[in-house]
Amino acid sequence: MARCVLVAGAWLGSWAWDAVVPELRAAGHAVRALTLSGLAEKRGMPARLSTHVRDILGEVARPGVRDVVLVGHSYGGVPAAHAAGMIGDRLVRLVLVDAPVPADGASCVDRWPNGAAVEAAIRAHGGFWPPPDRACYAGQDLTDAQITWIMDRSTPHPGDTLTEPALLPRPLPRIPTTYVRCLLNGAGLDSEVAGLLTGGRWRLAELDTGHWPMFTRSRELAEILVREAAGRAAPAGDCGP
Numbered sequence: 001m002a003r004c005v006l007v008a009g010a011w012l013g014s015w016a017w018d019a020v021v022p023e024l025r026a027a028g029h030a031v032r033a034l035t036l037s038g039l040a041e042k043r044g045m046p047a048r049l050s051t052h053v054r055d056i057l058g059e060v061a062r063p064g065v066r067d068v069v070l071v072g073h074s075y076g077g078v079p080a081a082h083a084a085g086m087i088g089d090r091l092v093r094l095v096l097v098d099a100p101v102p103a104d105g106a107s108c109v110d111r112w113p114n115g116a117a118v119e120a121a122i123r124a125h126g127g128f129w130p131p132p133d134r135a136c137y138a139g140q141d142l143t144d145a146q147i148t149w150i151m152d153r154s155t156p157h158p159g160d161t162l163t164e165p166a167l168l169p170r171p172l173p174r175i176p177t178t179y180v181r182c183l184l185n186g187a188g189l190d191s192e193v194a195g196l197l198t199g200g201r202w203r204l205a206e207l208d209t210g211h212w213p214m215f216t217r218s219r220e221l222a223e224i225l226v227r228e229a230a231g232r233a234a235p236a237g238d239c240g241p
Contacts, residue, residue, distance in 0.1 A: 007072045
């Protein structure tokens with residue numbers, strides 16, 4: 001049995017994993033979906049990137065917690081990658097779900113092509129990155145009802161989490177990692193991820209869906225996580241049955 005810790009992306013809380021958690025528990029794993037500081041029911045709490053790293057470490061550092069599968073979706077992959085480097089031999093695997101790969105000494109906005117626009121939006125909205133409009137979700141395999149549901153529950157994202165530089169405690173090539181690529185989000189595999197996949201500790205799984213597979217392909221995503229918790233490699237391109 002593994003301890004699966006699930007961290008959602010920007011604007012989202014633990015609720016984003018509601019359809020995935022039962023699948024993992026049915027497979028016999030302990031599961032904890034986290035809401036990071038400043039989001040959802042924790043809205044109003046001050047937060048930086050380092051705060052979110054501490055949120056994750058506070059969960060996995062509990063006495064007796066071992067065999068951790070740490071899952072970070074989108075922005076959530078950034079603090080998850082930091083935390084993974086500090087967990088040591090209690091980490092079974094880091095799983096990055098369509099997430100940016102952090103770089104030591106660089107912030108999220110430093111690395112994003114639209115980083116300047118994100119910074120401008122943060123300044124214009126009192127230090128928060130506002131949730132996107134409906135057009136952001138187009139072409140991502142979401143129904144109209146799902147888009148409305150996500151937009152209704154999303155909260156502004158603390159801007160300091162996106163502008164604080166990363167300080168990685170362990171080189172990413174040394175962390176056992178599975179990268180889940182969502183095929184409908186972008187033209188191809190990021191060159192940095194492709195390079196990491198050649199190092200022996202990273203492997204690739206793919207889902208034929210958009211950027212939010214916990215909503216659109218929850219069962220298939222859970223199947224990937226169950227395989228990773230069992231320490232078995234997922235064949236490249238395998239999306240489950």
